Each structure stands twice: as C-alpha cells, then as structure tokens.
Amino acid sequence: MEKREKQERRVGLPELKNAEKGKVVLRFAPNPNGPMSFGHARGIVINGEYAKEWDGELILRFDDTDTVVKPPLPHAYQEIEDEAAALLGFAPHRVVIASDQIPHYYEHAELMLNAGFGYVCQCSGEAFKVFRVEKNECPCRPNSSTLNIELWNKMLDGTFKPGDAVVRVKTDMTLKNPALRDWPALRMQDTENHPHPRPSIASKYRVWPLLDFQSAVEDHLQGVTHIIRGKDLMDSTRKQTLLYQHFGWTYPETMYWGRVKVHEWGGFSTSQMRRDIEAGMFTGWDDPRLPTLSALTRRGITAEALRAFWIELGVTQKDISVPLSALFSHNTKQIDDEAPRLSFIRSPQSFELHGEHPERVEVDVHPNHPNMGQRVFELNGKTIWIEQEDVTKGNLRLKGFADVAIEGAIATVESIERQDQRPIVHWLTNTQSKDGKLIVAKDGELLEFNGQMEHHNYPEGTMVQLERIGYGRVLDATTILFSHA
RNA sequence: GCUCGUAUAGUGUAGUGGCCCAUCAUGAAGGACUCUCAUUCCUUCGACCCGGGUUCAAAUCCCGGUACGAGCACCA
DSSP states (O other): OOOOOOOOOOOSSOOOTTOOTTOOEEEEOOOOSSOOBHHHHHHHHHHHHHHHHTTOEEEEEEOOOOSSSSOOOTTHHHHHHHHHHHHHSSOOSEEEEGGGOHHHHHHHHHHHHHHTSEEEEOSOHHHHHHHHHTTOOOTTTTOOHHHHHHHHHHHHTTSSOTTTOEEEEOOOTTOSSGGGTTOEEEEEOOTTTSOOSSTTTTTSOSEEEOHHHHHHHHHHHHTOOEEEEEGGGHHHHHHHHHHHHHHTOOOOEEEEEOOEEETTTBOOOHHHHHHHHHTTSSSSTTOTTSOBHHHHHHTTOOHHHHHHHHHHHTTOOOOEEEOHHHHHHHHHHHHGGGOOEEOEEESEEEEEEESOOOSEEEEESSTTOGGGOEEEEEOTTOEEEEEHHHHTTOSEEETTTEEEEEETTEEEEEESSOOSOOOEEOEEESTTEEEEEEEEEETTEEEEEEEEEEOOOOOTTOEEEETTTEEEEEEETTEEEEEEO
16 A cells, blocks of 8 residues: 555644534624623634634624623623624624523423423522532422422512522433533522613513523524534533433534633633723723733734634643733734834934934835835934933944944934944934824733834824834824734 | 543644654744844754553553643523
C-alpha cells in the first residue's frame, strides 16, 4: 500500500456531527440582564459560523425568565440584537423571547403532569435537598395526575405563593448523578413586587419555567438541531435528555467549550458589572476598562478580529486562559493596512528650530501606501514638539525630516540627509498640531495623557496608528482612545 | 462529599493506532526591509501531566494516580 499523503492541518471549526446542508438550526441564548461581554461573543461567533457553513439558521433567543435574581434590562434586547448582527455580519434568522412563550411552557407542563412524568412538589428546597442527597423519593412524588393538576392550578391562580410549590420532572432518585434527580422545571415568582420589565409581560404570570425546562421545550419548538454551549451546561444536557425521553423527542446534537479567562481581566460577572455601572464606577457599558463587547468595539476591535480569535480557539472542552495580545494580533492584521499614521507627542517639549531647512516637509499618510496621500508640515513657525523622553537621548533624527542637535530649547538642523545612527523620533510642528489627549485603559485604570495631537480630519471611529505608540480610535479631533500596541 | 469533564511548546491549537524524533498561530530571541517600538519577510527557541497495561506499533486505546474546571439553586 502506498504511503498516505501527509494529513493536512484542519483549518476552521471542527466538523459538525449529523449535519445536513440547509437543515441546521442553531441558537445563541443570552439573558438580557446586562451588557454582553467578551465571552458572549464566543456563542455568537461559533454558532453563527456553523450556521453560515451549513446554510443553516441561527436563532437569537432571549432567556429572560427570571424577574427576581437576574431581572432583564429593557434596553438590552435591542442592543444585544444589534451587537450580535454586527459581530455575525448578518442578522440572526429568528429572534425568540422566552417571556413571550410562557403559554407554550404551561402547555408542556400540563402535558407532563397529565402523563405522569412530572409532579407538583410542595417540599421546601432544603427538605428536597435531603431527599436528593439520600436518594429518597419525596412525599409529593406519588401524587395522582388529578391531584397534580389541582395543585398546578393553585400555583397558577396564586393560592400558592412563591416557595410553596414547584413542578418537578420525574427522573429517578437513585440516579448516580445527584444533579439529575427529579429536577425542578417551573417555579413561582413574586411578579407583583418584581414585575417583568417588559410592559407586555409585567405581572401577567406567577409561574415561570426554569432554564432547563424552558430551554428544552423551546429548542424542540424551534427545531434546533445542534446546541453548542459551555461545558458548565453538560448536566443540563443530561437533564434535558431525560425530559426529551419522556416526551418522545430526540435531543439535538451537542458540543461544548470550556471556560475562558483573559489574563488581563480575570473574572467578571454580568451581574457584578451591571451593579458597578449602575453605581457609577464606570462611564457605561462601553467603558474601555470593561470586557464588554461594546467597550471592545469602542476601542476599535473589529468584528473580523473577534471572529478570527474565537474560531482559532475552536470548541475544545479545555479551560483556557488567554492573553489579550492574542486578540490584538488579529486586530492588527485587520486594521494596519488601512490605518493612517498620525503623530502624538506625549509630554511635549518645545524647541526653536535653527539651521537651514526647507519651508515644508511631506510625510506619507501610510508608509506602504503612498497613494493614501501626504501629511504636510509647514516649518515657518519654527517651533517644534518632541517627546520629553526622547529629548534625553541627545541628538536626534526627526523622522522624515532632518538630523538635529539638541541644546537647551534649541534644535539645530545639522543635515537633511541621514548622516548617522542617532535615534529616529517622531515630532510635530507648532502649526500642525494642537493640545490633545490620549486615553488609555490599563490595569483597570483610565489614564489620560496630554500632549500635542497632529491635525487631522478623520471622523469619529477611524482607526489610526500613532507612530511609535500603537493603534487607537479617533474620538474627536483632539482625542484618541488607545486600542493596543 | 457525590457526579461530570479536560489534560500536546510561555499562550492557544492540529492530530482519533503506523504519515509525528508531532501541525499552525501567537510569543520570545536574532536577522532582512523600512527615516515608527508598525506592517511584511527569513531564521531560531520551545510540548505529547505521571505510572502501569493492550499492541509488531500509542500523543492517539484501557486502568490507576495527579492537577485543573464544572454541576449538585424555587439563577441563566
């Protein structure tokens, strides 16, 4: 037998099992209780890429079924939808809001109660915990369907109060995995004091499905074929599979990814971020110190870079910790070719320009693309700015202009041509610059560097490269938000 | 405690019994180009958690150990 060709390195995402072109349905299901963070991007990107690859559909589903512990934020729905579309490069094919689907969940709960694979449990959480740990059945378990429906109606009409009763899925109390034993499917919430923030829902329902039940039923209703999510939801898959067996449904194909930590950020929870923003610790969801999607966008991280980043990490179940530089290197590739060069002088020192020199100097806007034009520096004013740190280096080469000798507050032109190996530094003329500001988010702090900003007419949002500093995003004529080196 | 999962260079990733003295990217170091500490290009560095077993052959399969992570909420 001939030696096989050396197997090529697989590129892109791993193969989707049991997938049929044009028939794949995936979903991304965030809770609209706060800003979408960096981590949410993984769900959007991975599911979106698979949908694209298989000509399938991507559903954006809002899992907004908790009004007390994780109350949704009214404006989050639209913001998440917009951000997802921007990140995907296309709009989600369907948008589903769980709180609109409550009647469907009730219907399936009743089906479950009538068929006898679910029951209303009046034990307290603590009491049930004991049964679960000791593998004993709770006294409510053998109740008849008739009684269960009766109790269910007491949940619905408010005879029962939150905490009095829950609906459980009957599995098996002797299951090895304690998490799977008769798990809770629906509970009551005090929507009088904690109304759902969507006006059309508000205090309309007392009984609400829990994630595992809601998600399971909804996936079936929507015809989801593949679920790709964090491995923290592995037991959810197992719970839901048991429910699917009861209903006689087939559970979707599932894939998991592990936990991702970013060196520079550590752990941020959505709830905590939301509290901190509301407490005024940050300027908003897009505060550059935060690991939110909007902050990254504001810093100039492109959708393409985010996509490339998450695709590169793939869908392994390994828990990983990545440096921000991994994301930045993707971003540099995306923006460098189009980023105009600009100078910004930190801690500027002014010098009087002496010696013979031309009246003006022209420098390329982009060294690799002369067709992007020239930056013109008029030297009539004869005052130039140099960074304080550079001044200490002795004689300097002013980039694109001349060799100068530094003495006191005077810079004397020694040669227009480069004559030796003196350090090359960036500089600005008095006439071509004004007071400006560079904002840098570093180690959880927002640092502001004042200095001389080169004149430019770039609109807000333009990604520029500050020579010898790094990339940044234009906020206005005199302010740039530092992105990365 | 019970249950589940994962372990390949600094970081991330490919690899599903012989193509592997292990892929690619990133990083670091050096160099070329360049009047930016940018971009581009070249070179170098660097890894299969440990111990058993199965097999002619193991990064790949099995068992044990260790480490790390997750679930066991009337949160998502």
